[in-house]
Amino acid sequence: MGNGDKDQRQIVCWASPGCKMYCGLIAERENGKLVRLSPNPDYPSLNKGCADRMPHHIKWLYSDIQIKKPLKRVGERGEGRWEEISWDTALDEIAAKLAELKGKYGPETLSVTEGTYRSDIYGIRTRFLNLFGNPSNIGCAGTICHCNTTALSLALIGTAQGGRHSVMPKCAVIHGTDVKQTAPLAWNRMKKLHDEGKVKIILIDPRKTSVGDDADLWLRIRPGTDTALLLGWINVIIAEELYDKEFVRDHTHGFEELKARAAEYTPEKVSEITWVPKELIVESARMYATNFPAELKDASSTDMLGRNSIRVEQARVCLRALTGNLKVGGGETAEGPGPIKDGAFAVRDSMLQMAEALPRDMRKKQIGSDRFKLMTWPAYEIMAPIYEKTYNVPFPQSAHSFLSVQPLIWKAIIERDPYPITANITWGSNPLLNSGDTKLVYKALKSPNLELSVVSELVMTPTAMLADYVLPAASKLEKPMCETHEDFSPVMKVSERAADPVGERREEYLMWKGLAERLGFGEHFPWKDEEDLADYRLKPIGLTFKEAATKVYVIKSKEPWTYDKINPNTGKPTGFATVSGKVELYSNVLEKLGYDPLPYYEEPPISPYSTPELATEYPYILITGGNFRPMFHSENRQLKVGTREQYPWPLMDIHHETAAKHGIENGDWVFVETPKGVIRQKARVSDEIDPRVINVQSHWWYPELPHREPWLGGLWESNCNVLTPSDDVEMLDPVTGGWPMRALLCKIYKAPVMP
Ligand SMILES: Nc1nc2c(c(=O)[nH]1)N[C@H]1C(S)=C(S)[C@@H](COP(=O)(O)OP(=O)(O)OC[C@H]3O[C@@H](n4cnc5c(=O)[nH]c(N)nc54)[C@H](O)[C@@H]3O)O[C@H]1N2
Numbered sequence: 001m002g003n004g005d006k007d008q009r010q011i012v013c014w015a016s017p018g019c020k021m022y023c024g025l026i027a028e029r030e031n032g033k034l035v036r037l038s039p040n041p042d043y044p045s046l047n048k049g050c051a052d053r054m055p056h057h058i059k060w061l062y063s064d065i066q067i068k069k070p071l072k073r074v075g076e077r078g079e080g081r082w083e084e085i086s087w088d089t090a091l092d093e094i095a096a097k098l099a100e101l102k103g104k105y106g107p108e109t110l111s112v113t114e115g116t117y118r119s120d121i122y123g124i125r126t127r128f129l130n131l132f133g134n135p136s137n138i139g140c141a142g143t144i145c146h147c148n149t150t151a152l153s154l155a156l157i158g159t160a161q162g163g164r165h166s167v168m169p170k171c172a173v174i175h176g177t178d179v180k181q182t183a184p185l186a187w188n189r190m191k192k193l194h195d196e197g198k199v200k201i202i203l204i205d206p207r208k209t210s211v212g213d214d215a216d217l218w219l220r221i222r223p224g225t226d227t228a229l230l231l232g233w234i235n236v237i238i239a240e241e242l243y244d245k246e247f248v249r250d251h252t253h254g255f256e257e258l259k260a261r262a263a264e265y266t267p268e269k270v271s272e273i274t275w276v277p278k279e280l281i282v283e284s285a286r287m288y289a290t291n292f293p294a295e296l297k298d299a300s301s302t303d304m305l306g307r308n309s310i311r312v313e314q315a316r317v318c319l320r321a322l323t324g325n326l327k328v329g330g331g332e333t334a335e336g337p338g339p340i341k342d343g344a345f346a347v348r349d350s351m352l353q354m355a356e357a358l359p360r361d362m363r364k365k366q367i368g369s370d371r372f373k374l375m376t377w378p379a380y381e382i383m384a385p386i387y388e389k390t391y392n393v394p395f396p397q398s399a400h401s402f403l404s405v406q407p408l409i410w411k412a413i414i415e416r417d418p419y420p421i422t423a424n425i426t427w428g429s430n431p432l433l434n435s436g437d438t439k440l441v442y443k444a445l446k447s448p449n450l451e452l453s454v455v456s457e458l459v460m461t462p463t464a465m466l467a468d469y470v471l472p473a474a475s476k477l478e479k480p481m482c483e484t485h486e487d488f489s490p491v492m493k494v495s496e497r498a499a500d501p502v503g504e505r506r507e508e509y510l511m512w513k514g515l516a517e518r519l520g521f522g523e524h525f526p527w528k529d530e531e532d533l534a535d536y537r538l539k540p541i542g543l544t545f546k547e548a549a550t551k552v553y554v555i556k557s558k559e560p561w562t563y564d565k566i567n568p569n570t571g572k573p574t575g576f577a578t579v580s581g582k583v584e585l586y587s588n589v590l591e592k593l594g595y596d597p598l599p600y601y602e603e604p605p606i607s608p609y610s611t612p613e614l615a616t617e618y619p620y621i622l623i624t625g626g627n628f629r630p631m632f633h634s635e636n637r638q639l640k641v642g643t644r645e646q647y648p649w650p651l652m653d654i655h656h657e658t659a660a661k662h663g664i665e666n667g668d669w670v671f672v673e674t675p676k677g678v679i680r681q682k683a684r685v686s687d688e689i690d691p692r693v694i695n696v697q698s699h700w701w702y703p704e705l706p707h708r709e710p711w712l713g714g715l716w717e718s719n720c721n722v723l724t725p726s727d728d729v730e731m732l733d734p735v736t737g738g739w740p741m742r743a744l745l746c747k748i749y750k751a752p753v754m755p
């Protein structure tokens with residue numbers, strides 16, 4: 001504390017974790033309570049707060065929507081009746097039930113479900129599961145958002161791809177991301193470069209998005225066909241010899257095989273598949289390949305293409321390598337783990353995970369690992385030894401690679417197959433909104449087979465409404481940060497908490513520690529709290545948490561680990577931490593796991609071409625998502641005056657010709673229906689979407705509606721996952737188990753106004 005009861009701290013904002021801006025702010029406080037947030041003029045980055053969310057953080061934090069005490073269900077699930085209990089009682093009862101279920105069904109009976117990047121302690125969650133004896137039955141949105149592409153990167157280039165993106169690319173491919181809405185400050189910089197004529201922008205999206213006319217080329221692609229398009233680029237780049245011959249010769253594996261595969265994807269054929277004119281395919285391929293450095297970032301959009309998802313990123317990695325953008329000083333330089341100082345690593349998530357604590361024969365019990373192998377133990381067993389030998393740190397089991405398959409977890413609860421899952425802990429996630437197939441999730445969360453359902457939350461969400469216990473978590477404003485972003489990143493970010501926790505809210509570390517102590521392995525959780533843990537993580541690089549949080553914020557290595565660095569273990573250049581030591585255009589890991597080692601395109605299992613009869617009844621291609629400000633997934637809808645005021649209703653995108661056919665006008669409510677279900681959203685009519693495509697927004701619910709059955713906060717009204725079919729195993733990505741949220745079929749018709 002500073003002067004009297006007032007003090008002020010410099011913080012890094014991660015109130016919407018995953019917003020990627022990490023703004024530097026000043027938090028003014030009274031008695032630990034936040035009274036003002038403002039830009040920090042001394043912060044060494046341009047990111048200093050946003051106009052649409054930041055002004056509302058304080059109102060949000062101290063509003064009565066926040067859960068302040070542990071809650072225990074009274075009556076049936078979903079009745080909306082709760083009893084407030086103490087943390088000790090909650091942890092005692094939950095631990096006792098976990099012990100009982102473990103005794104009855106084995107440690108594999110527990111699952112954990114989570115969203116994308118809501119915590120900096122995934123290593124601790126994995127430590128808990130390994131010590132509990134659980135084979136990582138984690139169902140995570142990451143499987144359809146970045147974790148899958150990261151797992152692939154680990155296989156193809158031996159590191160999470162989150163290397164340094166070029167500060168000044170000459171070409172930026174905006175591929176399936178509405179960057180102005182989801183990473184606005186990054187967009188501002190790009191826009192400035194573009195206005196100065198320094199960068200060419202290629203947009204690949206069925207919608208024009210907010211990038212709009214700033215794109216030099218807009219490839220209005222048919223949803224789900226991205227791998228074909230990128231293989232078309234590879235075809236052109238190789239045929240026209242636009243690739244980096246030296247880099248390809250010295251640092252890649254499998255060029256001839258890739259060349260033969262890409263030869264099948266002529267611009268003519270690709271044009272038919274993707275609906276992108278042939279000339280535009282050729283022109284964009286040339287633009288990307290001849291402007292060095294160029295950026296072709298991964299995008300979560302294509303992570304959600306079900307059977308086609310992982311192959312898109314595989315084609316992207318091949319393109320980054322062919323064009324030499326992966327090389328040191330390139331567009332997307334691949335970096336090994338960090339931060340590192342004088343040979344010592346800061347403690348990364350993987351160094352907290354304790355993979356060795358899990359008995360080896362448990363691994364094969366991981367739900368989904370017999371069939372979906374890239375993000376489960378079979379891949380770990382191939383990749384970990386190579387990675388550990390190269391970098392001398394444990395291979396990251398904790399978040400991005402070793403996840404189970406979420407739809408199969410829901411099925412295991414409902415059907416007790418392959419064995420009963422009887423306990424689930426959801427933390428930092430709202431699966432009734434974010435997971436594919438809401439009915440499947442609902443069935444699982446209501447199932448009597450689920451004997452224990454715990455949700456760690458900030459506010460009452462539809463998912464929490466169905467829990468047995470709701471544990472109040474400290475939000476990102478109320479807890480310190482010390483993160484390597486699930487080990488995706490070679491840098492570490494550190495910040496103090498802005499405010500003291502409201503009510504009895506606690507940092508999640510204390511939940512895992514509290515359970516571990518009661519389950520008999522508390523000695524492995526020696527840190528008092530998250531600040532103490534952060535001190536431990538920073539010690540090897542000679543920093544304390546306080547120093548790092550008040551002076552450094554973002555810790556980077558002076559000498560990042562790249563393929564040309566001399567490896568102290570061998571005295572030779574490191575190369576890439578892959579089976580061949582090179583970038584794998586032809587993937588040895590995929591081959592060993594029984595998959596096609598090269599990228600390929602397959603027609604989406606539901607489409608006008610693969611299911612023409614269905615397409616007569618459901619004539620439009622459906623895409624879902626398209627994040628927008630100020631919302632963050634299912635969050636920020638509670639503040640009527642504030643964030644919701646800025647964006648009161650869900651919008652669906654429709655081309656004006658299509659709208660006219662159905663008598664729909666801008667602002668009308670429209671039903672969108674698939675064989676799975678029907679929802680309604682308001683029409684946003686424009687010419688900025690393909691007339692054959694409908695886009696609906698994701699994560700819509702209405703917190704103002706009753707928090708009990710049958711309403712569950714308006715769960716069934718406008719939530720796009722009522723429409724998505726992830727209960728069908730054949731629809732999942734064969735490599736990762738990723739579920740399909742885009743490239744589906746739908747029909748539309750006018751709806752009455754929402755009551
Ligand atoms: N159909 C369709 N589905 C999608 C998408 C799509 O485009 N289309 N997008 C997908 C993507 S990219 C993602 S990342 C997922 C997102 O899915 P999730 O990550 O599950 O996001 P939310 O639905 O916002 O749920 C997060 C919950 O965590 C709570 N929370 C926030 N911070 C904390 C914290 O510090 N601790 C705890 N314990 N709780 C916290 C919030 O109150 C919120 O209820 O959804 C996916 N689902």
Ligand SMILES: Nc1nc2c(c(=O)[nH]1)N[C@H]1C(S)=C(S)[C@@H](COP(=O)(O)OP(=O)(O)OC[C@H]3O[C@@H](n4cnc5c(=O)[nH]c(N)nc54)[C@H](O)[C@@H]3O)O[C@H]1N2
Pocket residue numbers: 018019116145175176177178179181182183204205206207209221222223224225226299300301302305623624625626627628629630631632633695742743
């Ligand atoms: N405001 C805000 N910002 C956020 C988030 C948020 O919830 N709100 N969430 C964060 C998270 S976790 C994520 S993952 C990112 C996601 O944010 P983005 O990466 O921007 O992804 P989306 O917003 O889901 O949609 C991206 C675009 O993909 C297009 N699209 C749909 N299907 C296809 C297809 O088959 N091919 C191609 N090429 N394009 C397609 C859509 O038209 C849409 O314009 O945003 C992050 N930032």
Ligand SMILES: [Mo]
Pocket residue numbers: 116145300
């Ligand atoms: Mo995401």
